[in-house]
Amino acid sequence: xxxxxxxxxxIAAAVRAGEVSAVxxxxxxxxxxxxxxxxxxxxxxxxxxxxxxAAAAVDARVAAGEDPGPLxxxxxxxxxxxxxxxxPTTCSSRILEGWRPPYDATVVQRVAAAxxxxxxxxxxxxxxxxxxTENSAFGPTRNPRDTARVPGGSSGGSAAAVAAGFAPxxxxxxxxxxxxxxxxxxxxxxxKPTYGLVSRYGLVAFASSLDQIGPFSTTVADSAxxxxxxxxxxHRDSTSIDxxxxxxxxxxxxxxxxxxxxxxxxxxxxxxxxxxxARVRQAAEALSAAGxxxxxxxxPAASYGLSAYYLIAPAEASxxxxxxxxxxxxxxxxxxTTAEMNTATRTAxxxxxxxxxxxxxxxxxxxxxxxxYYGKALKVRTLIMRDFEAAYENFDLLLSPTSPTTAFRFGDxxxxxxxxxxxxxxxxxxxxxxxxxxxxxFGGGADGMPVGVQLLAxxxxxxxxxxxxxxxxxxxxxxxxxxx
Amino acid sequence: MSANLTHEPIExxxxxxxxxxxxxxxxxxxxxxxxxxxxxxxxLFCSCPNMFGDEPNTxxxxxxxxxxxxxxxxxxxxxxxxxxxxxxxxxxVEPSVFARKNYFYPDMPKDYQVSQFDRPINVDGWLDLxxxxxxxxERAHIEEDTGKNSHAGGSxxxxxxxxxxxxxxxxxxxxxxxxxxxxxRHPEQAKAYIDELRAILLAxxxxxxxxxxxxxxxxxxVSVRRVGDTExxxxxxxxxxxxxxxxxxxxxxxxxxxxxxLETGERVKQETRHWDEGAGRTRPGRSxxxxxxxxxxxxxxxxxxxxxxxxxxAIDAAMPSLPAxxxxxLAEAAGVEPTETAVVVAVQRxxxxxxxxxxAAGGDGTRVLLHVEHNLAVDGAESLDPAHFAQLVTLxxxxxxxxxxxxxxxxxxxxxxKAPEVIAAERGFEAMDTSELEGIVDGIIAxxxxxxxxxCGGDDKRRGKxxxxxxxxxxxxxxxxxxxxxxxxxxxxRRAASS
Numbered sequence: 014x015x016x017x018x019x020x021x022x023x024i025a026a027a028v029r030a031g032e033v034s035a036v037x038x039x040x041x042x043x044x045x046x047x048x049x050x051x052x053x054x055x056x057x058x059x060x061x062x063x064x065x066x067a068a069a070a071v072d073a074r075v076a077a078g079e080d081p082g083p084l085x086x087x088x089x090x091x092x093x094x095x096x097x098x099x100x101p102t103t104c105s106s107r108i109l110e111g112w113r114p115p116y117d118a119t120v121v122q123r124v125a126a127a128x129x130x131x132x133x134x135x136x137x138x139x140x141x142x143x144x145x146t147e148n149s150a151f152g153p154t155r156n157p158r159d160t161a162r163v164p165g166g167s168s169g170g171s172a173a174a175v176a177a178g179f180a181p182x183x184x185x186x187x188x189x190x191x192x193x194x195x196x197x198x199x200x201x202x203x204x205k206p207t208y209g210l211v212s213r214y215g216l217v218a219f220a221s222s223l224d225q226i227g228p229f230s231t232t233v234a235d236s237a238x239x240x241x242x243x244x245x246x247x248h249r250d251s252t253s254i255d256x257x258x259x260x261x262x263x264x265x266x267x268x269x270x271x272x273x274x275x276x277x278x279x280x281x282x283x284x285x286x287x288x289x290x291a292r293v294r295q296a297a298e299a300l301s302a303a304g305x306x307x308x309x310x311x312x313p314a315a316s317y318g319l320s321a322y323y324l325i326a327p328a329e330a331s332x333x334x335x336x337x338x339x340x341x342x343x344x345x346x347x348x349x350t351t352a353e354m355n356t357a358t359r360t361a362x363x364x365x366x367x368x369x370x371x372x373x374x375x376x377x378x379x380x381x382x383x384x385x386y387y388g389k390a391l392k393v394r395t396l397i398m399r400d401f402e403a404a405y406e407n408f409d410l411l412l413s414p415t416s417p418t419t420a421f422r423f424g425d426x427x428x429x430x431x432x433x434x435x436x437x438x439x440x441x442x443x444x445x446x447x448x449x450x451x452x453x454x455f456g457g458g459a460d461g462m463p464v465g466v467q468l469l470a471x472x473x474x475x476x477x478x479x480x481x482x483x484x485x486x487x488x489x490x491x492x493x494x495x496x497x
Numbered sequence: 498m499s500a501n502l503t504h505e506p507i508e509x510x511x512x513x514x515x516x517x518x519x520x521x522x523x524x525x526x527x528x529x530x531x532x533x534x535x536x537x538x539x540x541l542f543c544s545c546p547n548m549f550g551d552e553p554n555t556x557x558x559x560x561x562x563x564x565x566x567x568x569x570x571x572x573x574x575x576x577x578x579x580x581x582x583x584x585x586x587x588x589x590v591e592p593s594v595f596a597r598k599n600y601f602y603p604d605m606p607k608d609y610q611v612s613q614f615d616r617p618i619n620v621d622g623w624l625d626l627x628x629x630x631x632x633x634x635e636r637a638h639i640e641e642d643t644g645k646n647s648h649a650g651g652s653x654x655x656x657x658x659x660x661x662x663x664x665x666x667x668x669x670x671x672x673x674x675x676x677x678x679x680x681x682r683h684p685e686q687a688k689a690y691i692d693e694l695r696a697i698l699l700a701x702x703x704x705x706x707x708x709x710x711x712x713x714x715x716x717x718x719v720s721v722r723r724v725g726d727t728e729x730x731x732x733x734x735x736x737x738x739x740x741x742x743x744x745x746x747x748x749x750x751x752x753x754x755x756x757x758x759l760e761t762g763e764r765v766k767q768e769t770r771h772w773d774e775g776a777g778r779t780r781p782g783r784s785x786x787x788x789x790x791x792x793x794x795x796x797x798x799x800x801x802x803x804x805x806x807x808x809x810x811a812i813d814a815a816m817p818s819l820p821a822x823x824x825x826x827l828a829e830a831a832g833v834e835p836t837e838t839a840v841v842v843a844v845q846r847x848x849x850x851x852x853x854x855x856x857a858a859g860g861d862g863t864r865v866l867l868h869v870e871h872n873l874a875v876d877g878a879e880s881l882d883p884a885h886f887a888q889l890v891t892l893x894x895x896x897x898x899x900x901x902x903x904x905x906x907x908x909x910x911x912x913x914x915k916a917p918e919v920i921a922a923e924r925g926f927e928a929m930d931t932s933e934l935e936g937i938v939d940g941i942i943a944x945x946x947x948x949x950x951x952x953c954g955g956d957d958k959r960r961g962k963x964x965x966x967x968x969x970x971x972x973x974x975x976x977x978x979x980x981x982x983x984x985x986x987x988x989x990x991r992r993a994a995s996s
Contacts, residue, residue, distance in 0.1 A: 096566040109565070116559050118566060217565040222797035250568050251799050329797055332599050335608035336563050340663070351603055351661070378599075378792035387794065 021087040021181045021235040028086035035068035035086025042088045055174040059133040081128035090174040090183035093134035096215040105149035108362025118215020127242040135170030141219040144436040148366045162420040165195030172199040183229045190440025193452040197415035197465025208447035209254035212247030218333040220326035223444040233482045237261035275310030275408035288458040296466040299488030314396040318442040324390035331374030405471045415452035415465035456490035525752040528679035533704040534712040541671035542569030553664035561669035563606030575671040582703040583619025592803035593618040595796040604644040612640035614793045627841040633678030642670040684745035696820040719751040731765040747772040831862030839866035854883030860890040889917040899980040
């Protein structure tokens with residue numbers, strides 16, 4: 014068998030040209046899954062049969078002289094909080110075990126229409142609440158670079174699937190960093206698009222005002238390819254921006270000449286591991302060498318992002334997760350009265366972290382506490398937006414670490430929720446602002462584990478962000494290259 | 498119950514409960530909250546049909562079932578109808594936002610209701626009752642309806658049923674909740690308010706407003722206070738009011754209950770009470786151990802709703818004629834006051850256009866209204882030919898038909914569509930000349946000498962009774978063709994002559 018292409022762009026080009034078949038590409042990836050999935054646990058469900066049928070259909074279209082689309086024959090993994098028609102969608106929660114949605118999420122429809130082959134549903138922290146995928150009801154996912162370490166989260170399964178070569182691309186969701194942080198920890202590219210750029214229809218909600226679907230890939234170009242396929246207005250999502258998908262692939266080679274890029278002061282100091290900060294500075298130098306102007310910029314309110322986030326997100330979650338009451342679908346634990354049945358079902362069906370956030374959110378919205386907690390958090394959110402706006406008056410892009418540290422070991426932070434929450438300190442402000450940001454791998458830390466640098470852009474600044482990402486990618490040291 | 502309800506107005510507009518034990522005079526204060534289902538083709542946030550009475554759980558989809566991952570999309574027609582209603586209620590249309598009202602209930606698919614909380618679409622309007630009372634409207638906001646539970650086996654109530662079934666066809670049906678200010682002072686006013694609101698809902702096409710089908714649901718906030726007090730008393734919210742009759746009875750009962758409590762030194766507990774039509778009383782709802790906390794917050798799945806000024810202007814321009822204006826128009830044409838019962842009834846029954854046309858065709862206004870009020874509460878009345886209606890009234894005024902004959906002919910006109918002269922001829926209705934009538938009256942007087950003596954010599958009360966006796970006999974003899982007024986005139990003349 015000839016060497017198969019490995020990136021989504023190359024696979025799609027080869028499949029469209031009839032040089033390789035979608036089925037053989039799929040088989041190679043299924044073989045990779047067979048070889049390592051046992052130790053990684055990236056998937057809640059591998060859709061081997063369905064994927065084979067989809068790949069065969071792509072091949073048939075090519076044989077018939079049709080073009081299956083820009084993702085022709087590309088295996089793609091879906092986070093298991095994206096609804097797939099007739100296929101179990103669990104959010105890695107017992108409470109949704111066995112539920113089969115009667116419809117596909119908009120992004121699932123769009124990738125299928127572009128010719129992609131859905132290869133499986135990936136593991137996550139239950140209902141996307143977590144930063145290590147340790148909160149999954151179906152066991153943690155392991156970091157393919159070192160299986161003693163977490164892959165990050167909540168989209169740990171989607172990040173690990175790409176890092177392990179189970180699929181060249183995958184989709185995750187990012188509410189406070191759930192795409193970018195695992196991308197950084199697994200050494201892949203991960204993108205959180207502008208809020209409203211990608212339809213949320215069919216994404217099981219965690220925190221509706223923050224949730225956004227985005228791509229994982231091994232290369233910046235593949236993320237651009239996948240984002241182009243899923244972005245664009247959807248009438249089924251009222252918060253969807255009424256605008257066509259941006260052109261990203263076309264601008265990747267435009268460089269950063271003349272761009273002003275700011276290092277975020279608040280995200281480079283206390284709480285950030287020195288090796289990680291050093292890599293970010295190195296990336297800044299690379300951007301500078303490529304013609305960008307680098308400066309430092311303060312986003313003062315970003316320091317309060319974490320506090321605001323842990324009121325707003327749980328508040329919305331407490332409401333979004335109310336529907337899992339045992340009445341209509343998923344788990345039901347019977348009890349004498351409806352209210353007791355609700356309680357028994359939710360007690361048995363939800364894990365500890367989900368319960369913790371439901372309680373936090375319920376409290377934050379309660380009469381007498383609303384103003385002090387939820388109301389104040391909304392004000393902080395406004396301040397963060399304002400501070401970003403001020404920063405973008407002088408800079409085209411911002412630069413920071415994605416995660417304060419490289420991948421940590423299992424159990425390191427499970428006993429201390431606050432230290433776990435601190436993992437998202439660099440990613441959360443973007444979600445609160447509704448802006449795009451992405452993580453690009455940039456060498457390793459002192460422990461030899463991947464470091465991700467984060468590029469941040471103002472709303473709908475994806476094209477500029479991807480230009481810089483391509484420069485960072487080209488300048489990235491290899492993981493093996495020792496940390497100086 | 499010792500408190501006695503009187504209908505005596507104070508300063509022309511207040512009504513009271515007078516305590517029999519103390520003689521204190523109490524005032525009833527009522528504010529009504531009305532939920533009405535909007536008559537849209539589809540639901541509030543999805544394209545499922547908005548239909549009453551279909552097979553359970555057939556008009557449902559992922560959105561109105563609140564399935565994980567589904568999202569709401571606001572129905573444009575809902576906003577249109579809600580604004581039309583708001584403007585008809587003299588509200589101002591404001592930029593508004595949707596909010597989630599969080600509580601667990603099996604008929605609510607998401608376990609929260611999407612409603613409007615601190616920023617409703619319609620605010621600060623009013624509704625004028627036919628009697629001239631102006632009732633303030635605090636707000637009229639958009640929200641989604643819930644499904645419907647039914648409990649089977651066991652006691653058949655939610656507690657003690659063997660199992661429960663939920664029908665989600667109604668889940669997500671658009672509602673407008675109209676919150677009236679506590680400006681109502683009497684059960685009859687409350688009924689008039691609902692009647693008027695219903696007429697507005699029908700005129701604007703906002704709702705079919707059927708209380709019995711639940712597309713119009715009324716809750717009454719009732720409190721009492723001593724006349725002259727300016728502070729409002731503690732109120733109870735009375736639910737389960739399925740008809741106007743229930744509404745009136747429940748307010749009256751509740752007011753008396755509260756007066757009795759207060760007069761015996763007890764307090765009124767602010768609570769929700771349910772009207773029991775069979776027992777004729779209100780009962781406390783299941784007491785909740787803790788106060789309900791709905792944890793309202795802005796619905797993040799929807800964007801703020803800010804209808805443009807152009808949109809509001811277009812709605813105003815297309816506003817159909819509303820009941821109050823229609824009453825004025827009809828009253829002017831008929832030469833009566835707009836508060837006249839016949840005028841109110843004509844508009845309520847949607848017969849004002851017919852009455853106006855009949856008057857325009859030369860019919861006497863008072864007679865036209867009289868027929869509309871008393872003789873046209875029948876199906877098909879609205880398709881009566883106004884020219885025929887006018888002719889009928891003219892025949893009647895000219896004395897060619899008696900009132901009784903005219904009523905009969907009118908009934909036939911609705912059924913057959915024939916002209917009144919044709920029907921009168923077919924039925925053999927002809928004006929009776931005076932000498933013929935006098936002969937008949939004389940004959941009847943001769944047949945009943947004792948009654949006649951009594952009629953001539955008795956007191957007024959006795960005479961009144963006997964007048965009925967003689968008129969009845971004459972009517973029987975003439976098969977109803979005699980004119981009652983003419984009969985009375987002959988009787989009077991004969992009595993005067995015999996004394």
